[in-house]
Amino acid sequence: MREGVQYSVIIPMYNEEAVIEETYRRLAQVMRETGERHELIFVNDGSRDRCAEQIRSISERDSNVKLIEFSRNFGHQIAITAGMDYAEGDAVIIIDADLQDPPEIIHEMIAKWQEGYEVIYAQRVQRNGETWFKKISAACFYRILKLSTDIDIPVDTGDFRLMDRKVVSQMKRITENNRYVRGLVSWVGFSQTAVYYVRDERLAGETKYPLKRMLKLCMDGILSFSYKPLKLAVYAGALLSGSGFIYLMYVLFMTLFTDSTSPGWPSIMSVNLIFNGFILLILGILGEYVGRIYDESKGRPLYIVRDTLGLNTEQSARSA
Numbered sequence: 145m146r147e148g149v150q151y152s153v154i155i156p157m158y159n160e161e162a163v164i165e166e167t168y169r170r171l172a173q174v175m176r177e178t179g180e181r182h183e184l185i186f187v188n189d190g191s192r193d194r195c196a197e198q199i200r201s202i203s204e205r206d207s208n209v210k211l212i213e214f215s216r217n218f219g220h221q222i223a224i225t226a227g228m229d230y231a232e233g234d235a236v237i238i239i240d241a242d243l244q245d246p247p248e249i250i251h252e253m254i255a256k257w258q259e260g261y262e263v264i265y266a267q268r269v270q271r272n273g274e275t276w277f278k279k280i281s282a283a284c285f286y287r288i289l290k291l292s293t294d295i296d297i298p299v300d301t302g303d304f305r306l307m308d309r310k311v312v313s314q315m316k317r318i319t320e321n322n323r324y325v326r327g328l329v330s331w332v333g334f335s336q337t338a339v340y341y342v343r344d345e346r347l348a349g350e351t352k353y354p355l356k357r358m359l360k361l362c363m364d365g366i367l368s369f370s371y372k373p374l375k376l377a378v379y380a381g382a383l384l385s386g387s388g389f390i391y392l393m394y395v396l397f398m399t400l401f402t403d404s405t406s407p408g409w410p411s412i413m414s415v416n417l418i419f420n421g422f423i424l425l426i427l428g429i430l431g432e433y434v435g436r437i438y439d440e441s442k443g444r445p446l447y448i449v450r451d452t453l454g455l456n457t458e459q460s461a462r463s464a
């Protein structure tokens with residue numbers, strides 16, 4: 145066995161008491177099979193249930209189990225960021241707490257890592273037991289994101305992945321607030337490859353990503369990796385004023401050279417609505433960017449840790 149920790153597994157959890165013991169059991173089994181030193185870092189993202197107590201009692205019999213407790217709910221993306229800040233392993237694995245990501249895939253990831261790849265992300269070839277709305281909205285989102293950014297962010301890929309220490313060290317230098325972690329991992333680069341899997345149903349409990357949070361994640365993904373929404377204003381503005389001009393010419397022609405009295409009101413009204421709606425939309429997009437600039441300018445810490453268990457607190461540069 146080696147001296148340091150070889151594998152760190154990060155498990156963000158928010159009200160996961162219904163599944164967490166089973167998750168631990170399956171993960172511990174897989175990690176034991178690797179035969180290397182490892183740590184399981186559970187990040188309690190301000191849960192209101194007993195999942196953190198469950199982890200504490202598991203840690204009494206398994207010293208590989210570690211815990212980061214946030215002072216409140218900071219969100220999934222921040223929770224995995226904190227996990228990376230504290231992880232000590234040569235390879236760091238991120239996995240959901242609800243067993244939608246099968247832990248057994250970690251073996252395949254490790255095999256690729258040993259081949260020399262530095263990021264191994266798990267791409268879903270199929271999703272079981274999720275609503276059609278979630279499937280369709282997710283499929284659309286990943287494709288819109290792909291179209292709107294120049295960075296190659298793989299489609300149908302969540303945060304379930306393995307990263308080499310080199311990648312994690314670079315990730316720790318990124319300070320931005322509204323994070324889309326999987327995009328940032330693509331952004332840092334290194335040699336990346338995929339393993340494929342079928343995403344299962346949640347073992348128990350319900351999704352912690354209601355529509356509002358899904359939209360926030362989409363916005364973070366698109367807005368933090370692309371200026372294209374801003375350019376929309378330029379193109380659409382040109383198109384709209386171009387067609388407005390043509391229409392004006394037509395109206396002038398009709399009044400000057402024909403007898404037809406143009407009724408007017410409906411066309412004015414519709415043009416008015418289209419333009420005003422459009423201006424509001426563009427203002428909203430601008431507002432989103434400005435809000436993000438504001439967030440960055442405040443320079444607040446990404447998260448606040450109430451307590452940790454079994455972790456080297458000096459390791460985390462950010463939490464200092």
Ligand code: UDP
Nearest residue numbers: 156157158189219220223240241351352353
């Ligand atoms: N999660 C979290 N903080 C949150 C929301 C979710 O740490 O504010 C965790 C959650 O416990 C789970 C993972 O993030 O381990 C993914 O959440 P979920 O399974 O609810 O999302 P879905 O799979 O439905 O997209």
Ligand code: MG
Nearest residue numbers: 240242244346
């Ligand atoms: Mg899930």
